[in-house]
Each structure stands twice: as C-alpha cells, then as structure tokens.
Amino acid sequence: MARRKKKSVDEGEVEANLIPVMNVMFLLIPALLLAMEVARFAAINVSPPKFAAQSDQKEEDKKKEEKPLNLKVFVMSDGYRVSASGQQAGAEGGKAADSTKPTIPLAKPGSDLSDFDRYNYEALETEAVKYKKLFPHETVVTISAENDIPLQAIIKTMDALRGRDCTLLNAVSAGEEVPAECLFWSPIVEAGAG
Amino acid sequence: MSDHHANGAAQLAAQQAAQQAFLAKKKAKKAARRNNDIEEGNLNITSLMDVVSIIVVYLLKSYGTDPVVITPTAGQKVPMSRADAPIQDGVPVYVSQRSITFGSQRVVQLDENGDIDPTQVTGQLIGPLFDLMSEEAERSKQTSASKDEPWEGTVILVGDVNLKFSTLVKVMYTAGKAEYSQYAFCVIQLGG
Numbered sequence: 442m443a444r445r446k447k448k449s450v451d452e453g454e455v456e457a458n459l460i461p462v463m464n465v466m467f468l469l470i471p472a473l474l475l476a477m478e479v480a481r482f483a484a485i486n487v488s489p490p491k492f493a494a495q496s497d498q499k500e501e502d503k504k505k506e507e508k509p510l511n512l513k514v515f516v517m518s519d520g521y522r523v524s525a526s527g528q529q530a531g532a533e534g535g536k537a538a539d540s541t542k543p544t545i546p547l548a549k550p551g552s553d554l555s556d557f558d559r560y561n562y563e564a565l566e567t568e569a570v571k572y573k574k575l576f577p578h579e580t581v582v583t584i585s586a587e588n589d590i591p592l593q594a595i596i597k598t599m600d601a602l603r604g605r606d607c608t609l610l611n612a613v614s615a616g617e618e619v620p621a622e623c624l625f626w627s628p629i630v631e632a633g634a635g
Numbered sequence: 636m637s638d639h640h641a642n643g644a645a646q647l648a649a650q651q652a653a654q655q656a657f658l659a660k661k662k663a664k665k666a667a668r669r670n671n672d673i674e675e676g677n678l679n680i681t682s683l684m685d686v687v688s689i690i691v692v693y694l695l696k697s698y699g700t701d702p703v704v705i706t707p708t709a710g711q712k713v714p715m716s717r718a719d720a721p722i723q724d725g726v727p728v729y730v731s732q733r734s735i736t737f738g739s740q741r742v743v744q745l746d747e748n749g750d751i752d753p754t755q756v757t758g759q760l761i762g763p764l765f766d767l768m769s770e771e772a773e774r775s776k777q778t779s780a781s782k783d784e785p786w787e788g789t790v791i792l793v794g795d796v797n798l799k800f801s802t803l804v805k806v807m808y809t810a811g812k813a814e815y816s817q818y819a820f821c822v823i824q825l826g827g
Contacts, residue, residue, distance in 0.1 A: 459680050466687040473694035482705050482713075484722040484791065484819040489811050516800075555797060588801035592794045595803075596714040596822060605717065613720040630818075632759075632804040 485599055486613075488629040510576040512625060514565070516586035516598055518554065521545040521561075523568055544568070557593045562601040569602050569624045582625035585633060599628050703727060705793055705821055708736050712796045716822035725789030725819060726771060728764075730806055732795050737767050749799045759808040768813035788815035 515522040520543030522529060529544060545568065548561035573579070582602050586595060603609075607623035619626065703722055707713050711731040729736040735743040735751075742763045743755050755762055772788060779786040790810045794803060807818060 459684055463680065463684060463687065466684075466691055469691050470687070470694065473691070473698055476698055476704070477694065480713075481824045482722055483716065483718045483822050483824040484720050485716060485718045485822060486720065486723075487818045487820060489807055489816070489818055557796070586800040588799060590800045591796060592798040592800070592803060592820075593714045593796040595800065596716050596820065600717045603718070607717075609718070609720045613723075630804070630807065632808075 485596065485628070487599075488627070510572060510579045511583070512569075512572055512579070512581070513583045513585070514598060514602065516560070516584070516590045516594060517543055518587055518589065519543055519550075520547050521565055521598075523565070525572060554589060554591060554594075557591065557597060560594060560597065562597055565598065566601040566605065566624075569604070573624045580619070580623075580625060580627045581629060582627070583629045583631050585631045595630075602626075602628065703791060705791070707731075707793055708734070711793070713793060713821060713823050714796050715825050717825050718822055719824060722791060722821060723789060723819065725791040725817070726768075726775075726815070727791040727793050727821070728768075728806060728810065729793045730795060730798055730802065732797055735761070735764055735806065737764060738771060740767065742767060745802070749797060749802060751802060751805060756805060759805050760812055761805055761809045764806070765809045765813055768810060768815065772814050787817060788813075789817040789819065790815040791819050791821050793821040 510525050513524045515524075523544040545561050545564045547559050548564075549556060549559040552559040569582075584595065584598060584602075602625045604622055604624040604626075606620075607626055608620060609623065609626060611617040612619045703724060705713075705722070705727060708729050708731045710733070711729065726738075731745075732749055733745050734741045735745070743751055743761055745751055751761060768790075775788075776786045792803070792806060792810075810818065
C-alpha cells in the first residue's frame with residue numbers, strides 16, 4: 442500500500458504580518474487610557490427634597506408617629522442646627538428651637554464660605570454617634586441648608602453623619618447588610634427645612 | 636617583440652580579472668555577512684504582541700465595567716467625599732459654576748454668583764432643563780418598555796464644589812418634575 446508522503450517542513454512556511462495589528466493595538470492603548478476615569482468616582486444616594494404642601498405635611502406627621510427620631514441637620518452660615526423629634530439640641534429650656542444660635546458653631550469662626558473646613562464635622566459626627574446609640578435602627582437624616590451653602594460643605598456634612606468608618610460598597614453592589622459602623626447613611630435633602 | 640607585448644597585455648588582463656573576481660567575492664562575503672547580521676537582530680514580535688493584547692483586554696474590561704462615564708465640564712471641580720458606593724446607571728446632569736449641561740448640551744447659563752437666570756426659572760422649575768429631561772425620560776421609558784424592564788429614573792448630579800444649595804435644590808426639583816425619582820450625587824472618592 443502506497444503511503445502518503447509527509448509534507449516537507451520547509452515547504453512554504455508563511456509568517457503572518459503582525460505589524461498592522463500591532464499598529465492598531467498601540468493606537469487602542471492611549472485611546473482607552475484617555476477614555477478611562479483618572480479619578481475614582483463614587484455616588485451618594487439621596488432622597489429628593491420636599492416642598493411645603495398640605496399632603497407632604499400629613500405624610501410627615503405620619504412618619505413622626507411611626508419613628509420617634511426625626512433627625513434634622515440644618516447647615517447655616519454660622520454652624521449646624523441639629524434637631525431630633527422636633528426638639529433642637531442645645532436650645533434654651535422650654536423652647537423647641539433657638540434660631541439665634543447654632544447647636545454646633547463653626548470650627549473656624551469668621552472664615553469665608555469657600556473654606557469648606559469651617560464647619561465642625563467632628564462635633565457633628567459625635568452628635569450623630571450619640572443619636573445612633575439611642576436609636577440604633579434609625580438610618581435617615583434630613584439635611585437642609587441656607588441658600589448660599591456650597592455643595593462641598595453639604596457633602597462633608599453627609600460624610601460626618603454617615604460616620605468615618607462606614608463603607609457602603611458591599612451593601613450597594615453585593616446586597617450585603619449595611620455595617621454597624623454606619624450612622625445615618627440615608628440622607629434626605631430638603632429645601633428650607635430650617 | 637610583438638609576441639612579448641601581447642603576452643604582457645594578456646597577463647595584465649588576467650591579473651585585473653583576478654583582482655576583480657577577488658573584490659567581487661569579498662563584496663559578496665561582506666553582503667552575506669551583513670545579511671546574516673540583520674537576520675540575527677530580528678525582533679521577536681510575538682511576545683510583544685502578547686503583552687500588548689493583554690493590556691488592551693485589561694483596558695477594555697475596566698472601561699466596560701463603568702455603567703456611566705462621567706466627564707465633568709471644563710473648569711468644574713467635583714466634590715470630594717469618603718463615600719464609596721459605586722455609581723449606578725443613570726442620566727448625568729452637570730452643574731458647574733457657570734452652566735448646567737445635560738446630554739452634552741449646555742442648557743442654562745449661571746451668573747457670576749452661581750445663580751440661574753431668573754427668566755429661565757418658574758418657581759423652582761428650570762424650564763429648558765425640564766424640557767430636555769422630560770424628552771429623555773420618555774425616550775428611556777420606551778426603551779425599557781421594549782425590553783420589558785421597569786424604568787428607574789435615576790439622575791446623577793455632577794455638581795461643582797461651590798454649587799449653591801439653592802441651585803442644587805432647583806435642579807433636583809426639575810428632575811423630580813421630569814419623573815426622575817432617584818438621585819445620586821457624584822463625588823470623587825477620597826483616597827480612591
């Protein structure tokens with residue numbers, strides 16, 4: 442029986458021309474690097490502001506009945522006004538609110554609004570820890586501010602109220618339980634809730 | 636005598652021919668050596684190709700995992716935060732100190748104090764922004780309906796560090812009126 446002859450190894454060994462492919466690859470690398478984020482972005486999920494309306498007020502009243510803590514933080518140009526269950530912390534005896542002075546004064550009195558470290562974030566966090574100890578299941582805080590307060594100050598306020606050791610990455614992306622270190626991590630942004 | 640001359644000329648011609656042959660051989664050897672050298676220095680492109688392919692795949696993968704690509708407008712400073720929650724899919728609204736941008740379109744100009752032109756605002760509603768956001772909401776609702784998926788109107792607010800609270804509230808109110816019910820503030824993760 443005749444056997445088929447093996448093809449010679451030397452017979453026409455063709456090498457693929459990889460240079461054009463390499464050219465495309467080298468163009469793709471800077472293009473993708475440019476399209477990528479240089480800084481790492483994150484999100485703070487907030488609930489929408491509520492505007493004064495009859496129906497909203499009724500809902501608010503219902504909530505007050507259900508939840509004993511109704512923590513509100515109002516960011517003013519001279520500090521924070523913190524109130525819970527309708528009672529402002531640090532207000533004069535017998536008064537629900539004391540608009541003349543803030544609960545937590547500025548850390549840097551007399552500084553400009555563009556100085557984002559003018560607020561006493563540590564004191565606010567300490568206050569939040571106190572409330573969290575009293576109401577361990579409470580996660581909601583209503584944040585409001587005066588018209589001129591910059592966004593960075595609001596964000597830092599949210600950070601302080603959330604707690605410095607709070608990580609929500611696994612809770613949001615993997616559906617895990619929110620860690621116990623998280624204080625008030627579910628902010629409601631409200632207009633003019635002073 | 637003439638024979639002697641003829642012999643001399645023939646010898647000379649033979650010498651010249653030998654010389655030329657020697658030079659040609661030398662040249663050929665040199666050329667062969669040069670060719671050999673080139674072959675020896677040939678780059679192995681396959682390993683380089685492997686490295687480049689791995690880099691491209693890695694970059695494509697990391698690019699593909701971002702649900703939304705945030706590209707702040709020129710001069711915009713995004714606030715810094717310790718928050719670490721990832722950005723969910725949504726529609727970004729860019730609010731810099733000078734303008735509000737939606738869908739790569741500059742919708743409203745802000746004045747030097749960071750306030751919106753009062754002629755563009757009715758109560759808390761920013762008219763031009765509302766029109767564009769409603770249009771986009773309708774479009775994405777139809778897309779979700781065609782895929783049999785529930786529509787979740789999420790808006791990602793990419794603000795500036797100096798954005799005033801009053802302007803922020805107006806943007807949020809307008810988004811709410813355009814049926815966007817979920818809000819997220821975009822921040823740069825500290826230490827990220």
